[in-house]
Each structure stands twice: as C-alpha cells, then as structure tokens.
Amino acid sequence: MYAGPTAPGAPPSRGIPGEAEEPDGPLGWLGYDASRARARARTGEDESVITALASIGGTEVVLIAFEFGYLGGSLGERTGDRLEAAYAQARARGLPVVSLIATGGSRMQEGMRALSQLQRVAGQSALNRAAGLPQIAVVRDPTTGGGWATLGAGADVILGLPGAQIGFAGSRVRPGDADPYAYSAEGQFAAGQLDAVVPPDRLRATLRRWLRLLTVPREPAAVPEAAPPPYALGVRDLPESGWDAVVRARAAGRPRAEAYLRAYFDDREEISGDRCGGVDTGMRCGFGRRDGRTIAFAAQCGTATRPAGFRTAARLVRLADRLGIPVLTLVDTPGAANDAAAERAGAGAAIADTFAALASARAPVTSLLIGEGGSGGALALAAPGRLWATPDSYFSVIAPELAAAILKRDPRQIRQTAGQLRIRPQDLLELGVIRGIVPPGRPTPSRP
Known part of the structure; x- marks a missing residue:
C-alpha cells in the first residue's frame, strides 16, 4: 500500500537539516537545527511528512503519511511545501488523496510561519475538492491541532484507528477536567466527527473499498445516468382507503x-x-x-x-x-x-x-x-x-x-x-x- 518517500513522481523534499538558509529556522530558535538533526537520525526522514504515489487495491493515489517520530509530526514550512506539492500532483494526475495522519499540530520553533501552513493546506484541499477528487483521511494516534482541523476533519471520508487521541486541543493544552473520551476516536465517532473506527487489520480492505466506490471515471461536465428506483419488497396490491x-x-x-x-x-x-x-x-x-x-x-x-x-x-x-x-x-x-x-x-x-x-x-x-x-x-x-x-x-x-x-x-x-x-x-x-x-x-x- 505504501510506496515510500522516493517513489517515482513523489514531490521533492526541500530544506534538509544543514541546508537551511537561516540558522535555527525562521525565528532563529536556538537549538532547532540540532533538534531536526536528531529527528533525522532517529527516523531516517528529513521532514515530518512523507509523500508518494501509491496503489491501494489497484487504485492509484497520492499518499501523505506523517512520521510522528520527527518532531511529533508537527507542521512547519517545509511540511507545507510537501503537502502543497502532493495536492498539486493529485490534481495534475486526477488522483484521490489518502492521508495517514499522526501529528501534534504546528511547529513551535517556526511560530506563525508554521501556523500559516494551515491556510496553504486548506487552500490546496479546496482546489482538489473543486476538481472533484476525493480525499480520505486515516486519523492515527495522536491527531491534534491544525493537522486535525485541516487534513483530518476536512476530508470527505474520515476513518479513525481504535483508541487514537483525536481533537483540536492536544493533551497538554486542554482543560484539566476535560473528559478524555471526547478526544478519542470512539468519542469523535459518537459525536458525528468520524465516519468509522477501523481496526488496523481491516484498514487496507476498508480503504480499498472506499477508493473503489469514490473514484468514478467520468467525462468533464457529463451528467451521470440516474439510479433506477428499487423494486417494491412488500405487499403487491394497492390500498383500498x-x-x-x-x-x-x-x-x-x-x-x-x-x-x-x-x-x-x-x-x-x-x-x-x-x-x-x-x-x-x-x-x-x-x-x-x-x-x-x-x-x-x-x-x-x-x-x-x-x-x-x-x-x-x-x-x-x-x-x-x-x-x-x-x-x-x-x-x-x-x-x-x-x-x-x-x-x-x-x-x-x-x-x-x-x-x-x-x-x-x-x-x-x-x-x-x-x-x-x-x-x-x-x-x-x-x-x-x-x-x-x-x-x-x-x-x-x-x-x-x-x-x-x-x-x-x-x-x-x-x-x-x-x-x-x-x-x-x-x-x-x-x-x-x-x-x-x-x-x-x-x-x-x-x-x-
């Protein structure tokens, strides 16, 4: 299902640690370069998001996968670059976007430059929506902050993994007396925010079915044929009164x-x-x-x-x-x-x-x-x-x-x-x- 970060046609990465034009990022946050270097050594990745062309059950997709081990899957400017390129590639190829999300939110070390990436993501998602391309999100543990409020909650179909922590407020910023159930996949499903809670061993098959249902070949501006009405399954005669x-x-x-x-x-x-x-x-x-x-x-x-x-x-x-x-x-x-x-x-x-x-x-x-x-x-x-x-x-x-x-x-x-x-x-x-x-x-x- 997962093609990896170097799949043919995958959006190129930008700004590997050590190549930054500004030491310690746009805010000059002391130690930020070192944190990224440690994250790269620990995960083998140079950013918190990996993008690729992939095939799920025979359906080609643009895949977005978060690496939570890289600075908590946080979103920074380089993350925004990759996400923007992934959405653009999906539009160019007419493909659905599948996002596997695990993030703590925006990256503190980049301040407002990080938070503004949410606008970029929302704008790209809107363009794909207008192009008639489906977006499916799998929300993993945890999915909080702007990642939930854009890629997650903004998707057409949202699937959650059992027990995953999901919510706009992360565990360190929500009220101390908050009910943990409200921030769980099960609680969000009960509140109408998720379409289903899917165990990991059923996720591949569930994604395959959803992609088969939502990727419908059609001519631009063509009106699909109407669905025929079902047969009657009850009584055959008409009522007298x-x-x-x-x-x-x-x-x-x-x-x-x-x-x-x-x-x-x-x-x-x-x-x-x-x-x-x-x-x-x-x-x-x-x-x-x-x-x-x-x-x-x-x-x-x-x-x-x-x-x-x-x-x-x-x-x-x-x-x-x-x-x-x-x-x-x-x-x-x-x-x-x-x-x-x-x-x-x-x-x-x-x-x-x-x-x-x-x-x-x-x-x-x-x-x-x-x-x-x-x-x-x-x-x-x-x-x-x-x-x-x-x-x-x-x-x-x-x-x-x-x-x-x-x-x-x-x-x-x-x-x-x-x-x-x-x-x-x-x-x-x-x-x-x-x-x-x-x-x-x-x-x-x-x-x-």
Whole structure:
C-alpha cells in the first residue's frame, strides 16, 4: 500500500537539516537545527511528512503519511511545501488523496510561519475538492491541532484507528477536567466527527473499498445516468382507503431501509455523522455498487428524522454531486423530530439545507417512498420530479391524526380525514406528486 518517500513522481523534499538558509529556522530558535538533526537520525526522514504515489487495491493515489517520530509530526514550512506539492500532483494526475495522519499540530520553533501552513493546506484541499477528487483521511494516534482541523476533519471520508487521541486541543493544552473520551476516536465517532473506527487489520480492505466506490471515471461536465428506483419488497396490491395506506405503512413487518439496501446493492460503505456534533441512527447514508457502478444513498429508517440526520443526508448529496455520482434516497419517516432538543439543534435550518442540497444537485437524484411520508420531514428527501412509491406507502401534508386535531375534528373522523387527504400511492400518482408506483420484485441480495 505504501510506496515510500522516493517513489517515482513523489514531490521533492526541500530544506534538509544543514541546508537551511537561516540558522535555527525562521525565528532563529536556538537549538532547532540540532533538534531536526536528531529527528533525522532517529527516523531516517528529513521532514515530518512523507509523500508518494501509491496503489491501494489497484487504485492509484497520492499518499501523505506523517512520521510522528520527527518532531511529533508537527507542521512547519517545509511540511507545507510537501503537502502543497502532493495536492498539486493529485490534481495534475486526477488522483484521490489518502492521508495517514499522526501529528501534534504546528511547529513551535517556526511560530506563525508554521501556523500559516494551515491556510496553504486548506487552500490546496479546496482546489482538489473543486476538481472533484476525493480525499480520505486515516486519523492515527495522536491527531491534534491544525493537522486535525485541516487534513483530518476536512476530508470527505474520515476513518479513525481504535483508541487514537483525536481533537483540536492536544493533551497538554486542554482543560484539566476535560473528559478524555471526547478526544478519542470512539468519542469523535459518537459525536458525528468520524465516519468509522477501523481496526488496523481491516484498514487496507476498508480503504480499498472506499477508493473503489469514490473514484468514478467520468467525462468533464457529463451528467451521470440516474439510479433506477428499487423494486417494491412488500405487499403487491394497492390500498383500498387512505387509512388502509396508513396502517400498511406503519406495520411493524413492512420492509424497511435495510431490506431495500441489501436487495439493491452488491456492496456498500456508510458515512456517519453531521460533522456538527450529532448522529442520527435513523438516517443511513453512504455509497454502494450496483451493476458495476457507484450510487450514493440516503435512507430514512422509519423514525422521526433528527437535525443530525438531515445534515448528514445533505453532506452525502453534496459529496456525491461533487464526485459526479447519482443518488438514491429512500423516504420513510413519520416526520421531522419536533421535540425541544430538535429545535435547539436547528431542525428548521437542517431541513432547509437538505431541500437546498437536493434542489441544487447536478447529479440526478432518484427517490422512492417505501413507507411513511410524513410532511416536510419526508419531502426534504424526495427529489423534485423523480419520486416513486411502493404499494405499502403513503405521503401526507401531515399525519391524519394531526390533521384532524388541527381541523378540530372528532377523533372518530381520523379515518375519514385520511381519505380526504388523498394520501394513497394511486392518489399521489393521479395528483402528479409521484412519477409511478414501482412493481414488486425480490432480487436476491449479493451481500448478507
């Protein structure tokens, strides 16, 4: 997987200790030259970052690897030179960037000249993002400071090693009473900052799958073919009444998102978290392979969708759009979570952002209503003009019970209200809300 620092085409190193124009670095920090010389003797490297062209599972990448033994993997000017050259090479060759990070942050002995490298890294990352090139980060122990806040947290997919210390604040500068779990890979995953915690013995295979999914050959400015809607996996006949449609959609045994994802994809990997401190287990997002091509997915799992779920879905749609990958959304929710915690977490803004992500996507989005379609919380995941429905689903401006309450109707009129709302799949088709009702089918899943 790792080609080493002298691989053909690797960005050249600059400024080996002993070749510096300014003794003891840009600040004249007494003893800095000697520290670098000792680090070189100890590690065999002349900087804290090694870059190379490499192949991971047959996918060519630009690899960035930190050597923590060299001054704590800290970032200085020469580190910035190498990182800038690596990103530029990735753009020139149209390759993804894979970063193996272990760093304590910016190099004290170079002061603000070191800290300013974070701007260079962020700028280069933005250029690669605009070029539609994926970036994958593996955060090792430790990953703190500016290295986490640029190469790590700024990557498209972030994988953490178990037990790794990860956080903007390093162990020597954080509050003494800080909870160590918050600065661990597991804690960051729970807070929606990592996509997965991957044991070392599974890392190579996980990277191989992610690279296979995200490196999609495409013509510049070409619009990918839309994902086909899945077959219906539940009942075959249409509901007789509006209330019948509601009962079917709420049935405990109805096929949910997991069943549809299994039947639809040959292989898949998932992202996790909204990068804002939240995770919604009722929203499944990721990328899968179907008939030899990659399709992104965002799937509601039948629960009330929380703000973190909407933000994760929006992140998924924007990433897929940037990489030129079509998207499939599975709509199934009684509605957006409406408790006080959801309001404090920005439910309205999160829903608005999801609407905006789907509305502005250039890559085609295909949506299938597989169960409950509860108000705006469901509509936010429904692609305008490309929504299909299964026979055991319904879509309503609001739940029939709540509609009756708003209209101050007797609870005995809930069933009548459901009929008046015209929420059955055949009603939705007649009203022009959906493009069609998908036929039944039970393709054999390739993945258990």
